[in-house]
Amino acid sequence: MANSLATLSNYGRQLWEASQPLQLSTSANVFLQRTTTSSAPSAVTAQAQPGATLATYTMSISQIATAQQNMGLALTSAAATGLAPGSYNFNLQTGGKTYSLSFTVNSGDTNLTVLTNMAKAINAAGAPVTAKVATDTVAGTSRVVLTAQNTGTSNAFTLTDVTGNAVAYSGANTVSVAAANASYTLNGVPYTSTSNTIYLDNRKLSLNLLGTVTNATITVTPDTQAINNAINNFVTAYNNLVTFTAQNSQYISPQLLSILKQSYSYQAANLAAIGITQNQNGTLAINQTALTSALQNNLGLVETAFSGVNGLAVSAGFNAQQIATNPLTTFANPLPQLNTPYLSSYNWWGFLNTANLWSLLLPPGSFFNQLV
Known part of the structure; x- marks a missing residue:
């Protein structure tokens, strides 16, 4: 029992x-519980939280938000740098804030060494910009690549030399992808956004903008x-x-x-x-x-x-x-x-x-x- x-x-x-x-x-x-469907999942997807309003939205996207990217000059990796030994200072401006950066060039440094030290200085500054050195082993060249961590024009950035000419020599201030805001219409009303994630319905519905599209429909239904x-x-x-x-x-x-x-x-x-x-x-x-x-x-x-x-x-x-x-x-x-x-x-x-x-x-x- x-x-x-x-x-x-x-x-x-x-x-x-x-x-x-x-x-x-x-x-x-x-x-x-809710589930969502998109008529154009390659251009826009959605996620709905429990209790989201049951509805259908019509969206057209003319521009998705992009993050700025700069691509420096391709310099011969193993060649001796053209920068004289010494301390180099430069500024990075973004979001209304200026970051003062510096690194040292030593005698005998190669271009790869200089670009690596420059990227390290940028990453150590705590700015919302990430730097890396891209090396083409076939061509034997390297270049510094900088990317904003956030999309939108408010997150664009610039670099300027203060002491020396490291920015000019490396081409680090050359914009390869311009920062842009998302531009879209929702149920016929135009909007812009610095982000590709759009929140609706008191943040119970999020839309992810992935590409351009005309008259895509997003439907929120019960999760049957x-x-x-x-x-x-x-x-x-x-x-x-x-x-x-x-x-x-x-x-x-x-x-x-x-x-x-x-x-x-x-x-x-x-x-x-x-x-x-x-x-x-x-x-x-x-x-x-x-x-x-x-x-x-x-x-x-x-x-x-x-x-x-x-x-x-x-x-x-x-x-x-x-x-x-x-x-x-x-x-x-x-x-x-x-x-x-x-x-x-x-x-x-x-x-x-x-x-x-x-x-x-x-x-x-x-x-x-x-x-x-």
Whole structure:
């Protein structure tokens, strides 16, 4: 009996957990989950947070935001640098801020060494600009490449020599890709943005601009696949609990099985209409074709059947919570073979309060929790 009641509690917890996504009062409410589709996924994609407004947006993109990139002159890597030994100072201006940079050229330094030290000075400054040295091993040349970390014209940058001519010699201030803002229309209204990530609907919807496009549509819909998965998980957990309860009736109160079966009856008509029927043994069967059709065409009915007043997930979830959290002996089947002169009163569920029963079953000094 102890093992059966412990397993019953485990199945109850599984059903309780499986019911949570199908209840409107929980944070895991699957009916709030969203999915998005784009008619032009190569140009714009979208992600929706739970509770995002169900809607369709029309977008045209004439320009995506770009980050500035500078590409210096190709200098012979192994050749002695044309810069005289000494300290070289230069400024990097971006975002209204000036960064003062410097590095040293030593006698005998090659162009590769000079460009590497220059890139290190830029990266060490903490500016939102990244520098690297690109080397063409076939041509035997190297050049410094600078890239803004953020897109948009407000993140453009310039370099100017202060002491010496390292910027001019390296060509580091040569713009190869100009900074640009994104330019687009949303539902016919024009906008610009320094970023290619656009937030809408109180940041519950984000759009990612990837390329130019005309009249692309982005649609936010309920995540019917997530709901379908939650329902299938719930039915599996429900059937496991009902089946185990029936198979262990010698240990488990028969009233529990009756209560579990009754959970279906409250919304029987709506559940049948969406493809969820009850077998004679109390387990549930899913007509997947009918359920898929209901999810696509009558989601409100699905929500009512599971999450409305006396919905299956609400009612069965409550029962499962009681099984998982009440003392195991709450659901024990009275053992008529025991000649007990007195059995204590039944609790509000109608199940036996079996504290006295366990005192007869266990030897003196034993505790029920030592058995499970």
